[in-house]
Amino acid sequence: MSVDGWNTVLVLGGIRSGKSEFAESLVGDAPVVRYVATSPEGDPQDTEWAARLAAHRARRPGSWTTEETASDPRRLADVLAAAEPNETLLVDDLGGWVAVLLDPAHQPSDDTGTIAELAEAIRHCTARVVLVSPEVGLSLVPTTPVGRAFTDALGATNRAVADACDGVVLVIAGQPTWLKGATVRPAGAAAGAETPRVAGANGAAVAPMPDLVDLSDVANPTPPPPMPPTENGTAWSTPTMALPMVSTGLVIQPGMELPMPDEYAGPQAIERLATLDVPGAGLGVLTQLVGFAAATQGTPTPAAWTSVRVLLINGDHAGGASAGNRPGESARRAGQARAGRGALARLAAEAGAGLQVVDAPSAAAMEDEPALTGEQVESALRYGWQLAEQAAEAGVQLLVLAASGAGTEAAAAAVLAATAGAEPAAVLGRVVTDTGEIDDAAWMRRCAAVRDAMHRSRLSSRAAKDVLAELGGGDLAIATGVLLGATARRIPVMLDGPVGLAAGLVSRDLAGQARHWCLLADHGGDPAVKLAADVLGLTPLLDLRLGLGEGANALVALPMLRSVLALAAALPTHPSLTAGDEADEDVEEAEPEFAEPEPAGPGPTSTEPDEERVDPSGRAG
Incomplete structure (x- = not known):
């Protein structure tokens, strides 16, 4: 099922990055997929882990088959080596595979040799294979010996598998970035270098x-x-x-x-055209051009396309x-x-x-x-x-x-x-x-x-x-x-x-x-x-x-259409539509502003407190 050398892809990503969902989308067009599960079932009391496994199973279509390799990490290489050219395999994930590889039950063993064995099986696999693996290179160095052993082994696995695969993609927050393969031009390649077709x-x-x-x-x-x-x-x-x-x-x-397009900007632009200072009746049939440009640009004064x-x-x-x-x-x-x-x-x-x-x-x-x-x-x-x-x-x-x-x-x-x-x-x-x-x-x-x-x-x-x-x-x-x-x-x-x-x-x-x-x-x-x-x-x-030829009419018309849009955006409003406003402003400036006369003495309009007064009887006012 390989085309132009493409048959193996490694999908990397952090925890909850969406790497598994992206890997599943890559094989979604295959009529039958063999899902290779590498992680052990885990502690039966760990309900959260059981829920994660159940969510993975629920996403798999009914036409997919599942194969477990958790009992023996070396078996994954055998599965890949025996895969037929018309098969599609999804391996999820290599983090679980490394966890099983480092399990004391499988020790002592040649871990480096097992990783190399897996990479060699991927390199010679004739089936279409997508592998999922956690990316540990961006995290802190673990503080425990077991944690450091896991990150070291998984890092070595990712490097070996990435080297063996035809394509490598890193998923961050659900967004894939291709690191290797036909999706990117290799560093130092010439601008005119041949690309896959x-x-x-x-x-x-x-x-x-x-x-x-x-x-x-x-x-x-x-x-x-x-x-x-x-x-x-x-x-x-x-x-x-x-x-x-x-x-x-x-x-x-x-x-x-x-x-x-904006349903208001187009009519507003056409109304505005009627107010412009033009010597004739206006833009004729090109009025609809201004309305179209205004609606698609979302403004009553559209700009010319540059x-x-x-x-x-x-x-x-x-x-x-x-x-x-x-x-x-x-x-x-x-x-x-x-x-x-x-x-x-x-x-x-x-x-x-x-x-x-x-x-x-x-x-x-x-x-x-x-x-x-x-x-x-x-x-x-x-x-x-x-x-x-x-x-x-x-x-x-x-x-x-x-x-x-x-x-x-x-x-x-x-x-x-x-x-x-x-x-x-x-x-x-x-x-x-x-x-x-x-x-x-x-x-x-x-x-x-x-x-x-x-x-x-x-x-x-x-x-x-x-x-x-x-x-x-x-x-x-x-x-x-x-x-x-x-x-x-x-x-x-x-x-x-x-x-x-x-x-x-x-x-x-x-x-x-x-x-x-x-x-x-x-x-x-x-x-x-x-x-x-x-x-x-x-x-x-x-x-x-x-x-x-097709497209020539549009290119011949383009300079004229640009000119019309530039003209419509630059022309001022007709003086007759602004003269009345200016006359009203002059009248307002000529009329004196009304000012309330100051009272002759203390009264209701006074804001100053009255001083204490004494009436003729001698009593306080």
């Missing part, structure tokens, strides 16, 4: 996290470490507080409660969907973008935006079989979410979705047909060759591919993930994850092209809030974009109809 549907490699092409003065952040792959090519999950959690893994599912990132998703579709596309053309375009060349890269440079090229798993011919497996869809969704989180951590204020794969138009048409009831032929645009000619034969092959795919999957569920698996493909799944992750991190996304709009339809069925964070710069004359925009309630700001 996740396999796509056809075996093509997909970079776990693409680098950002530096095209402007926008800061070029270091990509976060990628996630280690599992045996089925998907990525092991890392936790985030923005997602529902199962153990500590990401779960993207229908009905997620994600944030909405940090913008373009995500160019490159993923091909096999079969009739790619009819009319030259083989290898999309890869060439993606390579141009990575090198800072080509139309999209130059437009991004002119607009002062960063460009990140994202390789998606290639989709199978949808007319013959599902475009992706369910596991690949889950991995692509999480991958897209992670791209959005990476952008948020880098301070990106606006994401632009673009695509360059072959067959994306047909895949988007199939998704529209499945989610919005569209007629595929009505939403498939004309096929234009590299020489500018219309290829009607290729268009008909695309229509036939979508028709056959719809017929093949007619009995399949039309749930969001099933649509992505049957018809969508890797590029659409990653784009959907980007939209959901951006929504969770309150980042607006500018859509431009069929892939982004089709992803918007799918993301709507997973979290209805996602569409409210989407902005459509231009429909580009694409029938699929027009229909999807109508379903999502998105009104295009412009009508440029450029033919420079």
Whole structure:
């Protein structure tokens, strides 16, 4: 069950750090898990220890089996050595194993030799193994000989096992930090060093996290470490507080409660526009841009986006969907973008935006079989979410979705047909060759591919993930994850092209809030974009109809949109709306303030105490 050398992982952590729960999440995708328990039952009178063991047992699914090795610490190495390649083992934990190893009942023994024996068994184990162990290196040196012997033995065990394992992760307060393996770049490695890659549907490699092409003065952040792959090519999950959690893994599912834009800031910003000192009627259709920016920024005076990132998703579709596309053309375009060349890269440079090229798993011919497996869809969704989180951590204020794969138009048409009831032929645009000619034969092959795919999957569920698996493909799944992750991190996304709009339809069925964070710069004359925009309630700001590829319209419009936002934020209020207030202030200054006259003598308004008076009769007053 090893992929690219990954089959053994050591999970370290302190007491109650969440290390066991994280280890369990790593093997949660395995149909059957053999749980190897190393700790003895303990004192029957110790109810607290019994409760801990019971809690561990309660978390294990019914499909797991349990094997005890507490009777003989040497037996753990035998269990690992005898494990088959198709097995998954979870060993919890090595602290209990060391306690048994040091028990006087097992002495005298060669403890060092037993630890080395265990490490050697791990190193040659063909099964998928996750081991849990307490990290004792951060605690105080025990004051008793027994305590010092335990920490010394456990420290030696952790070092030997960590050296033998392919990956090591430290869990602190429930948050995992990878210390060894494909999730981190080794110290001293070159920036362009080769990193492990996740396999796509056809075996093509997909970079776990693409680098950002530096095209402007926008800061070029270091990509976060990628996630280690599992045996089925998907990525092991890392936790985030923005997602529902199962153990500590990401779960993207229908009905997620994600944030909405500010419902008051948008209308307030539009009302404010009516008070500005402009010579004409105002901003026209771009008024909605100011309202959108205000709602997503949570202020009636939104600022222009200064940090913008373009995500160019490159993923091909096999079969009739790619009819009319030259083989290898999309890869060439993606390579141009990575090198800072080509139309999209130059437009991004002119607009002062960063460009990140994202390789998606290639989709199978949808007319013959599902475009992706369910596991690949889950991995692509999480991958897209992670791209959005990476952008948020880098301070990106606006994401632009673009695509360059072959067959994306047909895949988007199939998704529209499945989610919005569209007629595929009505939403498939004309096929234009590299020489500018219309290829009607290729268009008909695309229509036939979508028709056959719809017929093949007619009995399949039309749930969001099933649509992505049957018809969508890797590029659409990653784009959907980007939209959901951006929504969770309150980042607006500018859509431009069929892939982004089709992803918007799918993301709507997973979290209805996602569409409210989407902005459509231009429909580009694409029938699929027009229909999807109508379903999502998105009104295009412009009508440029450029033919420079998906994302080009958005980048051409970006400088103008920035100018409008900057203008709306900087213009003062019209003088006619402030003149009346200034006149009222002048009147108030001209009128003398009322002052109560001082009394002529002592009276009710006097605040001074009266001196003792003597009346004519001689009596005190």
